[in-house]
Amino acid sequence: MNIPWVEKYRPQTLDDVVGQEQIVTRLKRYVDENSMPNIMFTGSAGVGKTTCALALAKSLLGEYWQQNFLELNASDARGIDTVRNEIKSFCKLKAVGSPFRIIFLDEVDNMTKDAQQALRREMEMYTKTSSFILSCNYSSKIIDPIQSRCAIFRFAPIKAFEIIKRLKYIAQEEGIEAEETALENIVYFTQGDMRRSINILQASTTEDKKITEDAVYDVISRAKPKDVRKIINKALDKDFMGARDLLRDILIVEGISGDDLITQLYQEVTEMSTSGLLDEENFVKIMEYMSECDYRIREGANPRLQLEALISKFLLVK
Numbered sequence: 001m002n003i004p005w006v007e008k009y010r011p012q013t014l015d016d017v018v019g020q021e022q023i024v025t026r027l028k029r030y031v032d033e034n035s036m037p038n039i040m041f042t043g044s045a046g047v048g049k050t051t052c053a054l055a056l057a058k059s060l061l062g063e064y065w066q067q068n069f070l071e072l073n074a075s076d077a078r079g080i081d082t083v084r085n086e087i088k089s090f091c092k093l094k095a096v097g098s099p100f101r102i103i104f105l106d107e108v109d110n111m112t113k114d115a116q117q118a119l120r121r122e123m124e125m126y127t128k129t130s131s132f133i134l135s136c137n138y139s140s141k142i143i144d145p146i147q148s149r150c151a152i153f154r155f156a157p158i159k160a161f162e163i164i165k166r167l168k169y170i171a172q173e174e175g176i177e178a179e180e181t182a183l184e185n186i187v188y189f190t191q192g193d194m195r196r197s198i199n200i201l202q203a204s205t206t207e208d209k210k211i212t213e214d215a216v217y218d219v220i221s222r223a224k225p226k227d228v229r230k231i232i233n234k235a236l237d238k239d240f241m242g243a244r245d246l247l248r249d250i251l252i253v254e255g256i257s258g259d260d261l262i263t264q265l266y267q268e269v270t271e272m273s274t275s276g277l278l279d280e281e282n283f284v285k286i287m288e289y290m291s292e293c294d295y296r297i298r299e300g301a302n303p304r305l306q307l308e309a310l311i312s313k314f315l316l317v318k
């Protein structure tokens, strides 16, 4: 059977979760005490919120966890009333074989304020029998009465070295040979999102069980950072034609989109500034040119023309 690696390598226990040490420690305390309050997980995608909810539920509810655990998505296509009806009918029943029941409600920040008010009343009504785990990307979108009823756990993006370690582990388990630079490029692109990192790893594995830098770039359809850096350096060295040729290769031969490329130029220029390769005055000038170019591309101007005009402006920089 072909299980996606994100599922195959989802940590089954809190101890196996990568990073998020403080969160894991706090959650284990609930397991030790054999009880939990209502809790809220917030943080960006692919950092372990659902994974921790499942692992916590398994530890707390034990053998009968499946009967006593309900996972729902607040953005369910069938509508919020269906979601609330499921919560109601689940909470009315007493826990069997476990001390209480757990409802895991994902994407709560997509609920309207009214729906959140109703949810809050349900949370109050069923406190004796059930605990809620709410999950969202932004806690600021959740009404105060819910926030104040929950212990809040803020999930951070996972550190690059920790993702690389995990990717190496998966590659080893799968009998795959992975280039170090390929893995580095995955984490550069995914910025702390473990789910996307693993998905890219799987998608870029070749038939002969290898993961190369080129295969990674095919999958993420991004330009290689070193090529982007080359464009910038050529332009700053006043070699317009050289910079333009590279730009065309990336846009036409590699098929990278204009707005992806401008984002990458931004990323590279920022890095050059932080590492002292570009002084502040020039950095500010370039940022101004780039934001103008970005705006025009988003408004529908021809991306290639705009990007060529942008690099021609790099020549004005001292």
Ligand SMILES: Nc1ncnc2c1ncn2[C@@H]1O[C@H](COP(=O)(O)OP(=O)(O)O)[C@@H](O)[C@H]1O
Pocket (backbone or CB within 6 Å): 005, 006, 007, 009, 010, 011, 016, 017, 018, 019, 020, 044, 045, 046, 047, 048, 049, 050, 051, 052, 158, 166, 194, 195, 196, 198
């Ligand atoms: N902290 C983590 N440690 C190990 N694997 C993780 C972690 N976070 C995410 N993953 C991987 O990414 C997948 C999706 O993670 P998930 O917990 O569903 O993310 P989300 O924060 O979006 O709920 C998991 O199945 C697992 O393979």
Ligand SMILES: [Mg+2]
Pocket (backbone or CB within 6 Å): 049, 050, 051, 106, 135
């Ligand atoms: Mg999730």
